[in-house]
Amino acid sequence: MSRFVSVVARVLLGLVFLAAGGLKGMNPHGSAIAVGAFQMTPPMLSLVGGILLPAIEVVTGAALLTGFFLRGALVLSFGLSTMFATGVVSVMVRGLDLECGCFGHLAITPRAGWGTIAFDGSLLALTLLIAFTTRRR
Amino acid sequence: MSLLRCSCFGWMKEAAALTGLAVALGIGADLVLPQGVLQQTAMVLRDLELQVPVHLWQPAQVAAAVESGEIVLLDARPPRDFQALRVSGSLHAPVADFEDMVEELAVEVAGQQVVVLLPSEAIDEARHLAQRVVTDLGAEAVGTLDGGIDALWETDVPREGKEAP
CATH class of the missing domain: 3.40.250.10 (Rhodanese-like domain)
Structure with a gap:
């Protein structure tokens, strides 16, 4: 049973990261601007983030789906989800208005807020669920 | 304690390997894409500033x-x-x-x-x-x-x- 739960969670989380990274990766300029909009990093770091963030998401998603380097993918997934949630909390504390940019520039992009924190929290919960069920096997 | 350290080391080693792969993929993809950031660094930095x-x-x-x-x-x-x-x-x-x-x-x-x-x-x-x-x-x-x-x-x-x- 726990194996089934683990596989479903892995596929779900993997697809989310693949979609997020893929959509951002198609527009690296927009991705860098989205990182910069959080006003947490200097321009050069936002630029590097715009290049590397989508790639890390794609690699994490692919590793989760295939099970290749799964433990490493869980570490990255934990780090990414925590980083995203921290960024959104920081935006809310500073009272900024910006789109979350979670899936690049889709037609409907939610504002960075409670909904985004709930989404990042779900990613974190799935990560911990996979880590827990995988280690128990 | 040492067992935990060993286990964590394995997790981190895999994460580092995946990160290295992502860096190579990210830079490679950016160079291939027509609107890649590395080919227009000055413009992107200006937009960010x-x-x-x-x-x-x-x-x-x-x-x-x-x-x-x-x-x-x-x-x-x-x-x-x-x-x-x-x-x-x-x-x-x-x-x-x-x-x-x-x-x-x-x-x-x-x-x-x-x-x-x-x-x-x-x-x-x-x-x-x-x-x-x-x-x-x-x-x-x-x-x-x-x-x-x-x-x-x-x-x-x-x-x-x-x-x-």
Whole structure:
């Protein structure tokens, strides 16, 4: 049973990261601007983030789906989800208005807020669920 | 304890390997993509440097700030909507005419705190215009309204126009 739960969670989380990274990766300029909009990093770091963030998401998603380097993918997934949630909390504390940019520039992009924190929290919960069920096997 | 350390080491080693793969993939993909960031670094850095923080205002905050004269409201709706109902004392600069009104508006808003008013469905336009209010008009700070201008009619903000009560 726990194996089934683990596989479903892995596929779900993997697809989310693949979609997020893929959509951002198609527009690296927009991705860098989205990182910069959080006003947490200097321009050069936002630029590097715009290049590397989508790639890390794609690699994490692919590793989760295939099970290749799964433990490493869980570490990255934990780090990414925590980083995203921290960024959104920081935006809310500073009272900024910006789109979350979670899936690049889709037609409907939610504002960075409670909904985004709930989404990042779900990613974190799935990560911990996979880590827990995988280690128990 | 040492077992835990060993186990953690394995997890971190895998994460480092995946990160290395991602760095190679990221740089490779960026070089291949026509709109890659590395091929236009100067332009992307300029865009990043021009980014302005846009604050999110709540309707009640705006109503209170209008009362105390802390902010300037920039209503960017089409003329028909503005004539029907508007906040008393708000400036009118329809999105379509913004370009032609830059000089005139700059006199009014330079150094001020500005909130851009548009309907909630035009949030992207409002954010874009808000950036320009700082970069082109010289406002000190800029914000948008949570829920758009319609949310403001729920407050007791002073209003005027054909449809004003």
